[in-house]
Amino acid sequence: MNAAMSPDLASVSSKVDAVPHITIRGLTKSFAGQPLYTNFNLDFPKGRITSIFGPNGCGKSTMINMAAGLLPMDSGEVLFDGKPLSQTVIGYVFQNYRDALFPWKRAIDNIRYPLKIAGKSAGECNARTEELVQSFDIRFDLNRYPYELSGGQQQLVSIMRSLAVHPEVLFLDEPFSALDYEMTLFMRDKLQDIFEATGTTMILVSHDLDEAVYLADEVLMLTRRPTRIAERVVFDAPRPRTPATLTSDAFTRAKARCLDVFQREVSARELAL
């Protein structure tokens, strides 16, 4: 934002040196009379990965679901480069790939689906799908049905589907939490490769702090409900990040900072009780 920004909006803007891509203003949402967000403001930087981390029930997924238009807001506005959602191409990767892919379509047709929705010709669909297969280095048979694939393969298909239409923003809701550890490590690096290749703005909800920090340019720490921004922790280790990153000083510092904030927020709640 700019210098005219009021002081209480200071934490709204990213500490990362980048222009804002998604601007959330005046977001208000309550569930069963309990306020979750009250006049909440936030900017997500363009061309960066922002991880969202916070205590259970603080509304991490709720926030990206509202931004992606999957859940109505009570009031407020979300703009993408100043445009409303209706004029923006977004991608969304769900936590539960099994429930998100269409089991009646072959994997390849799942990937084609958003292209068909966008009105692309069969030729364009094939070209784009082929391009994705190449860039993801897919070695399994995409003519199978999703339920014939392993969990990791399914989530890979799910990610390819979300990227098919070249989204401006990619939302990821705990995308790897249902995968085994080996697959999780592989998928993190895959996601990082995609990010480096495309520079797509990514918003990652994670409940794994290592993952949140490892992938992010910035970790957005949230408080318990009613939810506010607790802190924005920058992690600017160079990419590509590798397993060595996980043991670097920068990583350890960023993670320790996040943990501090997290524990402060959790104990704030305990005092309130």
Place this chain on the structure above:
Amino acid sequence: MFGARIASALSPAVGAIAFIALWALIAALELVDPVLLPSPQASAVAIWDGFVGGALIGDTIITIRRTLLAFFIAVGICVPLGLALGSSVRLYRSLEFVIDFFRSTPASALFPLFLVILGVGESTKVAVAAFGAGLLILFNTAYGVMNARKTRQAAARVMGASPLRVMVGVTLLESLPQTLVGMRAGVSFALVIVIVAEMFIGSTDGLGQRVINSQSIFNMPEMYATIFSAGVLGYGLNLIFIIIERRFVHWGGK
């Protein structure tokens, strides 16, 4: 090993063979009056005669036609209605009692009502059967939609699919396993109602009328032959639906 394989291939037939053997034994020993229980051979001859140039084949076709007509009317009305009801939980809840009530009301009790409205004729038989089958299809479809996992609909919406496209391309398919269960129950139910209607509402053809007629003139082999073809018909319709379910809902339960 080879013997074991033959045994496992034959095991589904064991019950049927035992049943016919028991029947033949009872008939041969004349434990039941032969007029009431003819031998399996006599019944088989009646089935053969009935199907080869006899009237049985004609009556079977008429019953199939009525059943399928009732079924397709029920599907045409109740699948779209079930989709609409299932999409709005509030709407379904407000109509749930009415649907449940009529579903629980024996459809045969509604014959007099339909007779008053539609008169004695083809339309009454088909209408009552369609009504009964329709309610089964309606509530199964609505439940299929209501219990559909919302994630897939959300995924389609986030990819920019219009509400109609989500409905047809996702919700309909998502509810298809449950809808097909409703259709299978519905077609069996339609057959039951059609046969009852053929027995009692001034019918001159159909399997139901044939059963009643052969019973009233004590033509027992023919009666058993007719019961047998009604059984084969019911079993066959069910089997067709199971095959359709396996073929078109290959993802069911996965």
